[in-house]
Amino acid sequence: MKQDDATFDVVIVGGGPVGLLMAYQMRRFGVSACVVEQHDTFTQDAYGRAIALFPRTTEQLDQLDVIDPMLQLGFACRSSVTYKEGERVIPGRVWTFMENIRDTTFDFALVLRQSYTEAILRDKVAAVGATYYPSTQCIDFTVDESQPRDDYAVTSVFQDHKTQNTFKIKSKYLIGADGGRSFVRRHAGIPFDGESTEDRWIRIDGLVETDMPLSRAYGAIESKTHGNVLWAPLDHGATRIGFAYTDAIAAKYPRGVTQEVAVQEAIECVRPFKLVFKEVHWWTLYTIGQRMARDFSAQSDRVFLCGDAAHTHSSGAAQGLNTGIHDAVNLGWKLAMVIRDQIHPAVLQTYAAERRSTVQQLLDYDRDIALLMSHKWPAWYTGDRTADPYLALGELFERMAPFNTGLGIAYAANMLNQVGVATTLTVVPGSRPPDVELTTPGTLQPVRLQRVTRNVARFIVLVFTGHIHATRPAMAALAAYFESDKAASRLRSHDAVAWLTISALAGCSPYETLGMKPLGDTYYDTTTLAHNKFGVDLDKGALVVLRPDGLVGGAYDTLDGSLVKEYFAGLLLSTS
Known part of the structure; x- marks a missing residue:
């Protein structure tokens, strides 16, 4: 029941996938939250909107224990095809990066329409006890910036569309995940920089019959009249077709x-192939443009923007929902740990810095994609304009494959990504570490690193042992350091830090294998593949700090505990 002057740590405006994921994370991390959606869930588009989740996104959802029901419903696409004048182009172009995804369990694009994604996330939100207000619109909010950070400084006003009643909610933070026309962004006075073009695209979903030879692969059909046509296999046997709605067609x-x-x-647009629609589920006509909020936070970091509220672009690379989820994951743990008084509030400033730099890459990239997909050359192109723009489009997609999959997205050095210490390790602060396979003690069953480091808003220190005869003295010294040094000792019991030992040797028990009590839970690297992928010298061992979102925070090619203490010195606040 809605109550006037209710209080939550976080109020989220917008009940799409990004807003729902934020609410789920907040409750999962022990923070009170509500999500407010102005539309009635049951009268919105039945299908449509975002469809593709790429590997890094699915990894993040897996770490948050969300992905399993999506895998049950979605279409796992590992193949692509390109057609030109009815013939298959060998090698293919544009979507071929899907066939070359490596070093992740999620080596595919998961295609699942947004309505199903939202339904799953609403169930998750309900399961963790976050409050959900449908058919309710934010009509005002104010922030008292003079109040301490742990006070409820944000007062938001909402209207229930069904009763027309208004009510207030007080919160510590307000998050705008309310789309491209975001009320939160506009009311916060944050400019939405960028531009729209004259180009328009149509997207249509449904059940179809076709004589196209490969119809259940992510496809591109190179057309001179309809642009680079999207052919995307969807969940439940459906298909999405997307094409340019040119002036000639509009006439x-x-x-x-x-x-x-x-x-x-x-x-x-698919000729010479035949196409018959058995059912039409959804269609839209929209204008292409690229815009980004001038900042992703406002009013003393009390108001934040995520997803389309912070940035909009074309669907050419299918990055919209992926980018929004990355926003939510980046902000979620930071906000929860600040609310829990575990980390310094300055960490919140890294959200805007990290996400804006990534979004800017996407917008620059998206402008070229949108033009090339419309069979046009970018203004900067000085080459042969009589050539085929789709060749350049294919080259662009190939070059941007690490960005498209999300596996290559990395953030610059900051208080979380500490790169000041020279290291021979292959993992880099601010980037994704390899998801290596480890072995569980006793059962010797395989388990992935990302599974044993699932996101519960804690940093995780990985302790890599090497050859026991070489690294046992250093391990003993490391354990002694964390017992004798007062500041280091507090790290061992800090409620925001977990420890994990990765042993290069397997045995009947971690204690006997290591010859000492391990730091945290222990998993074996029986093949030393994990050590190799992290670049760990088996004669030296290593320490790697993982951020709560799974990215590398610090990497050290020695078992020197003082480096870990130094990493956390400016970050952590309270202890349990």
Whole structure:
């Protein structure tokens, strides 16, 4: 029941996937939260909108214990195809990076329409006890910036569309995840820089029949009249078709676009293949543009923006939902740990810095994609304009594969990503570490590193042992350091830090294998593949600090505990 002057640590405006994931994270991390959605869930589009989740996104959802029901419903796409004039192009172009995803369990694009993603996340939100207000709109908010950070300085006003009643909620923080026309962004006075173009695209989903040879692969159909046509296999046997709605096509329909027009042009854009729609689930016509909020936070870091509220772009690279989820994951643990008085509030400033730099890469990249997909050359292109733009499009997608999959996205040095110490390790602070396979003591069953470091808003210190005869003295010295040094000792019991020992040797028990009590739980690296992928010298061992979102925070090619103490010196606050 809605109550006037209710209080929550975090209020999230917008109940799409990004807002729901934020609410779920907050409750999962022990923070009170509500999510407010202005639309009635049951009257929104039944299908449509975002569809593709790429590997780094699915890894993040797995770390948050969300991915399993999505895998049950989604279409795992590992193959691609490109057609030109009815013939398959060998080698393919554009989506071929899907066939070359390496070093992750999620070596595919998971295709699942947004309505299903939202339903799963609503269930997760309910399961953790976050409050959900449907058909409720934010109409005002104020922030008293003079109040201490742990006070409820944000007062938001909402209107229930069904009763027309208004009510207030007080919170410590407000998050705008309310889309491209974000009320939160506008009311906070944050400019939305960028521009829209004259280019328009149509997307249409449904059940189809076709004589296309490979119809259940992520496809590109190179058309001179309809742009680089998207052919995407969807969940439940459906298909999405996307194409450019050019001026020449629009001239055929002076009365505007209807579902019948979208169907007819979808049939035209895949010729010479035949296409019959058995059902139409959803369609849209939209204008291409790239915009980004001038900042992702405001009012003394009390108000934050995520997802489309912070940035919009074309669907050309299918990055929209992925980018929004990355926003939510980046902000979620930071906000929870600040609210729990575990880390310095200055960490919140890294959210805008890290995410804006990544989004800027996407916008720069997206402008070229949108033009090339529309069979146009970017203004900066000085080459042969009589050449085929789709060749350049394929080269661009290939070059940006690490970004598209998300596995290559990395953040610059900051208070979380500490790169000042020289190291011979191959992992770099601010980047994703390899998801290596380890072995569970006793059962000797395989388990992935990401599974044993699932995100519960804690830093994790990985202690890599090497050859026992070489590293046992250093291990003993490390244990002694954390017992004798007062500041280091507090790290061992800090409620924001967990420890994990990765032993290069397997045995009947971790204690006997190491010859001492291990630091945290122990897993074996029986093949030393994990040590090799992290670049650990088996004669020296190593220490690696993982951020709560699974990225590397610090990497040290020695078992020197003072380096870990130094890493946390400016970050951590309270202890349990």
